[in-house]
Amino acid sequence: MNNTFYGKLIFELSQHGRQxxxxxxxxxAEYQMSDLPKGLMRENAPLLPEVDELSVVRHYTxxxxxxxxxxxxxxxxxxxxxxxxxxxxEEIAAHxxxxxxxPLQNPETAxxxxxxxxxLQTSLAEISGLSEFTLNPxxxxxxxxxxxxxxxxxxxxxxxxxxxKVIIPDSAHGTNPASSAVCGLDVVVVKSRxxxxxxxDDLRPLLDDTVAGMMMTNPNTxxxxxxxxxxxxxxVHDAGGLMYYDGANLNPMLxxxxxxxxxxxxMHINLHKTFSTPHGGGxxxxxxxxxxxxxxxxxxxxxxxxxxxxxxxxxxxxCSDQSIGSISGHLGNFGVMMRALxxxxxLGRDQLKWVGPLATLNAxxxxxxxxxxxxxxxxxxxxHEFVYDxxxxxxxxxxxxxxxxxxxxxxxxxxxxxxxxxxxxxxxVEPTENESKQTLDEFIRIMxxxxxxxxxxxxxxxxxxxxxxxxxxxxTQAALHPIVTWRELVADNQ
Amino acid sequence: xxKIIEGLYYSESHEYVKVEGDFGFIGITDYAQHELGNVxxxxxxxxxxxxxxxxxxxxVESVKAxxxxxxxxxxTVVEVNEALEDEPGLINKDAFENWIIKVELSDKSxxxxxxxxxxxxxxxxx
Numbered sequence: 001m002n003n004t005f006y007g008k009l010i011f012e013l014s015q016h017g018r019q020x021x022x023x024x025x026x027x028x029a030e031y032q033m034s035d036l037p038k039g040l041m042r043e044n045a046p047l048l049p050e051v052d053e054l055s056v057v058r059h060y061t062x063x064x065x066x067x068x069x070x071x072x073x074x075x076x077x078x079x080x081x082x083x084x085x086x087x088x089x090e091e092i093a094a095h096x097x098x099x100x101x102x103p104l105q106n107p108e109t110a111x112x113x114x115x116x117x118x119x120l121q122t123s124l125a126e127i128s129g130l131s132e133f134t135l136n137p138x139x140x141x142x143x144x145x146x147x148x149x150x151x152x153x154x155x156x157x158x159x160x161x162x163x164x165k166v167i168i169p170d171s172a173h174g175t176n177p178a179s180s181a182v183c184g185l186d187v188v189v190v191k192s193r194x195x196x197x198x199x200x201d202d203l204r205p206l207l208d209d210t211v212a213g214m215m216m217t218n219p220n221t222x223x224x225x226x227x228x229x230x231x232x233x234x235x236v237h238d239a240g241g242l243m244y245y246d247g248a249n250l251n252p253m254l255x256x257x258x259x260x261x262x263x264x265x266x267m268h269i270n271l272h273k274t275f276s277t278p279h280g281g282g283x284x285x286x287x288x289x290x291x292x293x294x295x296x297x298x299x300x301x302x303x304x305x306x307x308x309x310x311x312x313x314x315x316x317x318x319c320s321d322q323s324i325g326s327i328s329g330h331l332g333n334f335g336v337m338m339r340a341l342x343x344x345x346x347l348g349r350d351q352l353k354w355v356g357p358l359a360t361l362n363a364x365x366x367x368x369x370x371x372x373x374x375x376x377x378x379x380x381x382x383x384h385e386f387v388y389d390x391x392x393x394x395x396x397x398x399x400x401x402x403x404x405x406x407x408x409x410x411x412x413x414x415x416x417x418x419x420x421x422x423x424x425x426x427x428x429v430e431p432t433e434n435e436s437k438q439t440l441d442e443f444i445r446i447m448x449x450x451x452x453x454x455x456x457x458x459x460x461x462x463x464x465x466x467x468x469x470x471x472x473x474x475x476t477q478a479a480l481h482p483i484v485t486w487r488e489l490v491a492d493n494q
Numbered sequence: 495x496x497k498i499i500e501g502l503y504y505s506e507s508h509e510y511v512k513v514e515g516d517f518g519f520i521g522i523t524d525y526a527q528h529e530l531g532n533v534x535x536x537x538x539x540x541x542x543x544x545x546x547x548x549x550x551x552x553x554v555e556s557v558k559a560x561x562x563x564x565x566x567x568x569x570t571v572v573e574v575n576e577a578l579e580d581e582p583g584l585i586n587k588d589a590f591e592n593w594i595i596k597v598e599l600s601d602k603s604x605x606x607x608x609x610x611x612x613x614x615x616x617x618x619x620x
Contacts, residue, residue, distance in 0.1 A: 418558040424529060475557035476583065479534035 006058040007066075007469070011486040013059060014049040020056060047487075066469050068413055074439055076366075078385045078416035078428025079173070079221065081251045081273035088346055089276065089339035098338060103330040107317050114315035117304045117331060120341045121288070124269060127344075127352070129260025130290035133269075134299045136332040143268030143287025144179035144215075144246065149324040150266055150291060150298045151213045151242050152183060157298075157322070163212040163240070167203065171196050171221045171420050173248055185212060195378050196222035196422060200231055207239035215244040218262070219252060219383035221420045223363065223430075233263025242266060247287075250274045251432065252360045252384035255353030265292045274355075275340035286336040297322040304331070358433035359384045362440060366429055369444045373451040377423055384432070390425025391454055398454035398461050400425040405472055406453065406464035410446045496525035496618065499590055503605050504614035505566040511608065512593065518567055519593035522554060525618050527589040530556035536578045536585070537563075538594060543571045545597055547604050552594070554585070567604045569597040 006013070033041070051059075069075070075082040093099075101110055121133040137143040148166065155163040165188050166180040177187040188211075191202040197220060214236045218226045226232065233243050245259040245267035251274045253259070259267050271286040272279035279285070291299060302317040344352065360383050367376065367386040374388040390400045404414035404427070416428040431440060454461050465471060483489050498504075503511040508526035512519040527533065535555040545551040550562040551571075573596035578584060584592040599605075609617065 421559060476532040476534055479555075479557060480582075 006055065006062045008059075009486055009489070010049045010051065010056070010059055011047075013051050013055050016050060018050040018052060020050075020052045073411050073413060074431075074435060074443055075413040076415045076429045076431055076443065077413060078387070078430040079248065079419065080279070080416065081248075081270070081384070081430060081432060082279060082413075083251075083273070083276050083432040084434040085276050085278050085339070086343065086346065089342040092342040093335050093338035095338075098334070101334075107315070111315055113334065114304050114317075116337060116341055117334075118306055118315055120337050120344070121304065123341070123344050124288055125290055127254070127258070128267060128269070128290050129258030130264075130267065131260075131293040132296045132299060132303075133288045133290040134303065135286065135288045135337055136300050136326075136328045136330075137268065137287040137289055138328055138333055139285035140248065140268060140270040140273075140287040141175045141179055142327070143270075143289045144175055144244075145182055146287075146289045146300060146324070146327050147244055147266045147268055148179055148183040148185060148212075148215075149327070150289070150295060151244060152185065153298045153324045154242060154295060155212055160209075160240070162210050165211045166244075167206055167211060167214040167236070167241075169198050169216060169220065171422060172215065172217065173221065173246065176215045176246060180215070190214075192220075192422070195380075196220050196224050196420070197226050198228065198232055200228050200235070203232065204235060207235055207241070209240060211236070211239055211241040213242035213244055213265075215246055216264075217246045217249045218259075219249050221249075222378055222387050222422070223249075223252075223382040223385040224378065224380075225383055229262050237263070247274065249384065252356045252363075254355040254359075256356040260290075260292055265295065266290070271336050271340040276343045277336045277339040284333045284336060286333045286340070288332075298324055300324055300327045302326070302331070355433050356384075359431070362431040362433060362435060363429070365437075366431060366440055366444060370447050373448060374427070375425070385428060385430035387420065387423060388425075388427045388429070389423040390427060391451055393451075393455065394425075396454045396458040398458050400427045402461045402464060403427065403447075403450055403454070406450045406461050407446065408465040409467045410449075412443060412446065496523070496528055497590065498524070498611050498615050500611045502590075502611065503566065503608035504611070504617075505564065505608055506617065507564040509564060509566050510590070511566050511605065512590075513599070513602075513605065516599055516602075517572065518569065518597050518599050520551075520563075520565065520567070520595050520597060521593035522563070522585065522589055523614070524589045527585050530554065530561065531558045532556055533582045533585045536582045536594060538574045538578070539571050541571055541574060545569060545571060545595070547601075554582075554594075563594065565597075566608055567597065567599055567601070569600045571595050572598050 070082055070084050098113060101113055107114060117135055121135055124133045125131060137146045164186050166185045167188050167190050168176045169192055170189050171192045180187050188206055190206060191199045193199045218229055220226060236243055242265040243263050245264035247267055247269040250269060254274060268287045268289045271277045297320060301319040301323045304315055305318045307314050307316055363382055363384050363386055367382055373392055375390055375392045377389045391398060400417045404417045407414050418426055420426060483492055508523045510521055510523050533554055533556045537553040539551050545565040545568060547565055547568045549565060551565045552563040553560055554563055575594055
């Protein structure tokens with residue numbers, strides 16, 4: 001139970017004149033403040049909280065207890081793959097030999113780090129069925145942009161300048177059209193069928209010599225495998241376009257299906273999803289991009305290449321004029337790569353093959369266990385995630401938002417809600433492979449309890465959460481008039 | 495049960511046009527505002543901008559989602575509803591009263607391809 005007194009803002013705990021530390025003797029006493037240039041001097045003293053050390057410790061310890069993460073409870077956030085980050089990843093990534101490196105030091109003295117980069121790159125290539133990866137992009141959307149620049153570069157180097165269109169399904173993640181626009185390409189939307197898969201009949205007329213390529217996730221945003229992927233890839237290739245695989249939903253395929261084997265030419269992987277590196281609340285992320293054979297020369301500068309000699313192998317950085325150029329300051333988020341490689345090596349080839357099947361099994365287990373009380377718009381086997389269209393009994397007026405808020409009272413993170421937009425009351429669950437049957441059973445039990453509460457006491461569910469540090473927030477006011485600093489709070493209270 | 499007004503023209507993407515002479519007032523329907531939830535921002539074009547039937551002319555952002563506004567007709571923007579800049583929630587209060595843009599219609603025959611109140615009612619299944 002958190003202490004509400006120390007849960008106040010640090011500024012509210014401040015007492016004028018209180019000091020929590022002793023300053024050392026001033027060894028620059030001969031200098032006067034007035035010696036500093038006027039432009040560097042502030043007119044008023046900074047408004048800092050004046051608190052004693054114990055209050056600071058209690059304040060931040062209480063605050064840290066309000067955090068919710070994968071380490072504190074089940075996190076079924078659909079489309080995000082919020083999987084556990086094994087502690088061994090942290091131990092490996094914290095090795096001083098790596099954390100002490102400087103990005104500008106001579107590559108000859110950082111061979112271990114380059115070996116990690118190269119080994120992870122080749123591992124991802126083997127896992128994906130592609131030829132080579134760059135690990136330089138900092139996040140998924142950054143990877144998308146990189147991949148699209150490669151797609152564009154492929155056409156431009158052949159002098160095919162009229163290919164400016166990217167085809168994107170209407171169920172796609174919002175980053176796909178955004179990345180295309182940033183890359184200077186035009187977005188053409190292809191419709192989905194009722195189950196969310198691409199409508200091949202709608203796709204065919206769109207394919208002409210102005211199409212640069214097509215972006216897809218597979219399984220799609222509803223967790224359904226695109227069974228027509230072979231037909232789609234052939235149609236796009238026949239029209240001269242390239243296939244881009246958005247790795248957002250790679251998790252259920254891991255170890256079972258390789259994007260390179262089903263017709264994709266370029267892809268990105270979210271290491272912070274599929275390869276268990278920290279995610280949410282700022283990451284940092286990592287969005288490696290892979291290409292099929294024949295496109296490697298377009299990968300961003302620099303590339304880490306292995307040089308084999310008679311005596312030993314070593315690694316060096318290589319830049320090329322044919323590349324799309326540099327897309328990051330150095331070699332990406334290296335600490336994230338360490339964690340991803342630790343995950344791959346901890347599981348090993350045989351166990352990695354179980355990730356996809358177990359993620360799929362867990363999702364289907366929940367989906368089937370609740371479909372009598374929650375509306376399941378698309379039956380059949382799903383992959384890593386699935387979507388309910390709210391409660392089955394809509395007469396109570398309890399919405400998906402209310403169910404999500406009530407889950408917080410029971411110590412679960414809310415699922416993804418109102419996405420995808422194909423349904424009115426979308427509630428999207430992705431359990432990942434990490435959760436035990438007992439955790440899934442408890443989640444199922446609570447979801448049933450909430451469905452019953454919606455009938456017995458709808459008002460209570462509509463006003464949830466009741467047990468959290470803050471109650472239901474006013475989303476509209478928060479979006480219109482966000483109060484993000486203490487000064488704004490004081491001004492607002494007055 | 496959403497409000498639907500007779501005499502207006504409706505698009506499949508839930509915009510309406512209220513025609514007065516050569517001008518059309520374009521907004522989103524009551525059904526659309528209900529589906530979106532509380533509107534927090536309306537991205538509008540500027541006066542004198544051209545809009546084209548079937549293409550987006552702005553966006554409406556709610557607590558649930560951001561959605562493009564598709565123009566049901568073509569023409570030139572002669573007025574935007576500036577009240578929505580300060581109080582986008584007006585759309586939730588009355589979506590038909592609080593139109594988004596006023597357009598000088600360039601091709602009135604485009605109205606023929608839009609739905610009337612009865613057809614729109616059928617489409618949303620109410």
